[in-house]
Amino acid sequence: MDQKYAIDLEHVTRIYKRDEFEVRALDDVTVQIPAGRFVAIMGPSGSGKTTMLNLIAGIDHATSGRVAVGGEQIGGMKERELAGWRARHIGLVFQFYNLIPVLTAFENVELPLLLTSLGKAERREHVETALRIVGLADRIDHYPRQLSGGQEQRVAIARAIVTDPTLIVADEPTGDLDAKSAEEILGLLVDLNRQFQKTIVMVTHDPRAERYVDTVYRLDKGVLAGVEPGKRGVTAEAAANA
Amino acid sequence: MKYTALVLKNLVRSKRRTILTVLSIAVSLFIFSALVSVPTVANQILGNTASGTRIATHNKAGLAYSIPIAYKQRIVTIPHVEVVVPESWFGGVYHEVSDQFPNLAVDPEQVDLMWPDWGISREQFAQFKKIRTACLVGGETMKRFHLHLGQQIQLRGTLYPFNVTLNIVGMVGGKAPPNFLIFRRDYLEEAAGRPGMVDLIWVKVDKPENVPQVIAAIDEGFANSSAETSSESEAVFIGSFMDQYRTFFTMAELLGLIVVLMIATVAANTAAMSIRERRGEIAVMRSIGFPARTILSILLAESLLIGLAGGILGCVSAYIVLKGLSLGNVAGPFSTIRMPPAILAETLVVAALIGLISAIVPARSAARRNIVDALRTVA
Numbered sequence: 001m002d003q004k005y006a007i008d009l010e011h012v013t014r015i016y017k018r019d020e021f022e023v024r025a026l027d028d029v030t031v032q033i034p035a036g037r038f039v040a041i042m043g044p045s046g047s048g049k050t051t052m053l054n055l056i057a058g059i060d061h062a063t064s065g066r067v068a069v070g071g072e073q074i075g076g077m078k079e080r081e082l083a084g085w086r087a088r089h090i091g092l093v094f095q096f097y098n099l100i101p102v103l104t105a106f107e108n109v110e111l112p113l114l115l116t117s118l119g120k121a122e123r124r125e126h127v128e129t130a131l132r133i134v135g136l137a138d139r140i141d142h143y144p145r146q147l148s149g150g151q152e153q154r155v156a157i158a159r160a161i162v163t164d165p166t167l168i169v170a171d172e173p174t175g176d177l178d179a180k181s182a183e184e185i186l187g188l189l190v191d192l193n194r195q196f197q198k199t200i201v202m203v204t205h206d207p208r209a210e211r212y213v214d215t216v217y218r219l220d221k222g223v224l225a226g227v228e229p230g231k232r233g234v235t236a237e238a239a240a241n242a
Numbered sequence: 243m244k245y246t247a248l249v250l251k252n253l254v255r256s257k258r259r260t261i262l263t264v265l266s267i268a269v270s271l272f273i274f275s276a277l278v279s280v281p282t283v284a285n286q287i288l289g290n291t292a293s294g295t296r297i298a299t300h301n302k303a304g305l306a307y308s309i310p311i312a313y314k315q316r317i318v319t320i321p322h323v324e325v326v327v328p329e330s331w332f333g334g335v336y337h338e339v340s341d342q343f344p345n346l347a348v349d350p351e352q353v354d355l356m357w358p359d360w361g362i363s364r365e366q367f368a369q370f371k372k373i374r375t376a377c378l379v380g381g382e383t384m385k386r387f388h389l390h391l392g393q394q395i396q397l398r399g400t401l402y403p404f405n406v407t408l409n410i411v412g413m414v415g416g417k418a419p420p421n422f423l424i425f426r427r428d429y430l431e432e433a434a435g436r437p438g439m440v441d442l443i444w445v446k447v448d449k450p451e452n453v454p455q456v457i458a459a460i461d462e463g464f465a466n467s468s469a470e471t472s473s474e475s476e477a478v479f480i481g482s483f484m485d486q487y488r489t490f491f492t493m494a495e496l497l498g499l500i501v502v503l504m505i506a507t508v509a510a511n512t513a514a515m516s517i518r519e520r521r522g523e524i525a526v527m528r529s530i531g532f533p534a535r536t537i538l539s540i541l542l543a544e545s546l547l548i549g550l551a552g553g554i555l556g557c558v559s560a561y562i563v564l565k566g567l568s569l570g571n572v573a574g575p576f577s578t579i580r581m582p583p584a585i586l587a588e589t590l591v592v593a594a595l596i597g598l599i600s601a602i603v604p605a606r607s608a609a610r611r612n613i614v615d616a617l618r619t620v621a
Contacts, residue, residue: 059529059613080533087531094617098526102251112530114244159530 005068006035006167006199007056012065014051014222025051027222028065033215035166038193038200040209040230043219049203050171052219056201057090057169058082070166087115091160091198095172097152099144099159105131106140109158116163130158134188150181157188161198168192170202174209186212190232245536249543256516260548263512267552267596268559270505275560275589277498279581281491293359294450298479299443299460302470308439309469311431314349317445320459325446327356330427330439334397334406336387343383345397345423346441347430350376356446359417366412370426377408377425380418384410397423404433445473502592509600513545517604524608525616534609541605542598549597553590561586 014026026048033039041049054060055067058074067075070089077085086092099108109130113123131137134154144152153173160168170189174182190212192198202209210216213230253260299317301307308330317326330347350371354362362370362378370376379389389395389410396407408425427440447456457473464471474482484491517524524537561581608616 054614057529059617080535083528083531083533085531086529090531092526092529094526098522100523100526102255103248107247107251111248111527114248115531115536 005032006037006070007031007033007201008066008068009052009055010066010068012052012055012062012067014048014055014060015063024222026055026062026219029219029222029224031217031224031227033199033201035199036193036197037214038190038212038230038232039202039215039217040213041201041203041217041219042205042209043225046221047219048222049219051222053169053171053201053203056167057092058086084115087112087163089166091157091163091165091168093153093156093160093168093170093173095175097144097149097156097176099152099155101144104141104143105136105147105155105158108144108155109162112159112163126162127158130162131155133161133192134158148181149177150184153177153181153185154188157185157192161192161196166199168198168200170200170204172204172206173202174204174206179208182206182208245540245543249540249547252520252540252544253547259512259516263509263548264552264555266505266508267549267593268555270501271553271556271589271593271596272560272563273501274498274592275557275581275585276564277494277501278588279560279564279585280494282582282585293446293476295447295453296356296476297445297447297453297457297460297473298476299445299471299473300441302461302472305441307469308441309443309464309471311438311440313464313469313471314443316463317443317460320456320463322447322449322452322456323445324448325352325355325444327352327444327446328427328440329442329444330430331401331441332397332399332406332425332430333401334399336395336397341387343380343386343421343423344419345425347427348424349428350426353424356444357414357418360414361416361418362412362414369411373409373411374426374429375407375409376411377423378412378414379410380414380420380422382420383423384413386421402430402434406430406433502596506596506600509545509549509596510603513601514604517541517601517608521608521611521616522619525611525613525619528609528613529617538605538609541609542601545601545605546594546597549593549595549600550590552596553593556593557581557586557589560589 009029009031012026012029013024016023016025029048029052031052041052043049051060055062056069058069058077062075065075066073072085074082074085100111103111106127109127110123113126116123118126128137128140131140134157136151136154136158139147139151139155142151144155147155153176157173160170168189173189174185177185186206186209189200189202193200202213211231214232216228216230217224218226218228299309299313301309311328314326314328317323328349332345332347334345335341336343353370354367366378370378377395383389387395391410391412393410394407395410396405398405406425406429408423414422414424431437445456445460447453453475457475460473461471527537528534564581
């Protein structure tokens with residue numbers, strides 16, 4: 001595997017068993033994503049987008065093929081190793097934010113840092129920085145129920161970046177947001193990509209996302225159907241006319 | 243320590259559920275510790291009061307039948323016998339029928355030698371030997387009836403058709419039952435018209451290993467007489483009183499165990515519900531890198547804390563209630579009941595086990611569940 005790629009999937013197949021049926025969620029997919037890119041995986045429901053994201057994030061295993069992230073083969077790792085690897089290298093953002101309701105924004109963001117050897121003061125510093133980056137420094141003691149959807153997703157993004165991971169994977173990060181909040185979240189992801197050179201892989205249905213990413217990988221029925229450049233920098237009006 | 247806040251916050255996630263679970267464990271462990279304390283205290287009393295060299299000799303037909311006082315002279319001559327003290331149960335009441343406490347008459351000469359562990363002072367014992375109407379009273383009875391040294395009291399006979407008037411010359415303490423009153427048997431004998439019979443003869447031998455030999459010698463010596471004797475070591479004698487409660491004790495222990503098992507099942511169900519509701523969160527935590535073992539530890543810590551909180555509450559309540567019963571029944575059946583430290587420790591261990599066992603299955607299942615499947619439940 002070439003280390004110049006942040007993500008390198010080689011002939012990856014993922015088959016799920018559902019009772020007596022076998023579902024081929026991904027079928028012989030080969031994808032290389034260079035480091036520092038902001039890419040979108042798009043496609044209709046059931047096309048294998050989330051499966052691909054889960055494999056990249058190391059929360060699922062390929063049935064066959066090789067998965068390398070940041071130059072590391074993660075297919076052969078045991079669950080405990082994989083957990084440690086995820087804690088060090090991956091920042092996860094979910095569609096429904098998945099914040100812990102009994103924890104404040106600060107505590108939610110601090111959660112991944114509990115797995116590190118950082119002391120309390122260092123953890124506080126990291127958390128405050130992450131919340132400042134996402135623009136929620138003033139919501140530090142708020143509980144998720146006291147935040148709007150967009151703010152909750154920002155907290156989730158802060159949680160994803162607080163450990164300074166090499167890769168951020170986002171599963172439909174705008175799927176539960178109104179248009180304005182969705183644009184803000186996409187803008188935030190772009191900032192993270194540009195300012196901090198984070199590689200971001202985002203699964204989305206949202207056609208607006210194309211305007212924010214470098215590359216769009218299209219999946220259909222578990223097969224890579226196409227790779228297109230994103231429309232980053234292109235205005236919404238121009239994109240519509242194109 | 244890093245996860246303490248997380249554990250505590252999860253505990254207050256559903257305050258009502260946590261409080262109810264703690265209370266249900268507390269109630270069950272209150273019942274458990276109170277029930278288990280009774281037989282334990284009884285065994286402790288037996289262990290504390292019984293001496294290895296004392297023998298109780300009574301009528302073979304039972305304690306309701308007496309034996310001739312003349313037996314004393316024959317028992318004294320048996321090898322290894324050092325002290326012999328006859329005793330008669332008076333069974334009097336102080337003022338009301340409810341004012342009962344153990345009171346009995348003994349030959350005064352060798353009381354201090356027979357019961358050196360009763361803490362009778364030399365001066366008080368001298369008074370006891372000197373004054374025919376003297377009596378020695380246990381601390382609890384003194385306290386219960388607000389008695390004092392030098393006070394004259396009258397005990398109404400219930401087994402005998404007369405009253406006795408006694409002068410308190412001292413107190414019995416040490417290993418003596420704290421509610422006892424002893425007075426002189428010569429006074430009782432005279433008032434009763436010198437029947438020449440006693441209920442019991444206490445015998446003290448030189449060494450514990452000679453007890454079986456002396457028991458055999460006493461009982462063989464009075465075999466085929468009009469009042470055959472049955473002799474037993476003090477531990478067996480006191481134990482025979484306890485035996486009538488053995489079934490109750492066993493039932494108490496069994497009930498305690500059933501209550502604990504029942505509540506453990508309820509706690510397991512509550513833990514399962516609580517963990518099931520958080521499957522999505524657990525999946526998220528695992529996806530961000532929390533190892534299954536850490537999540538299992540967090541979930542078990544939560545359950546352990548609930549169990550221990552219930553245990554402490556139950557123990558404290560049981561301790562207070564038993565203490566209250568003990569204070570309120572100075573001479574009653576609860577007079578010596580209190581919670582031994584061993585039961586306190588045992589109950590807390592049971593509480594911890596309830597906490598851990600109730601959560602282990604759902605926690606392991608949740609911590610090891612496939613992340614992708616679990617995430618699907620929150621999607």
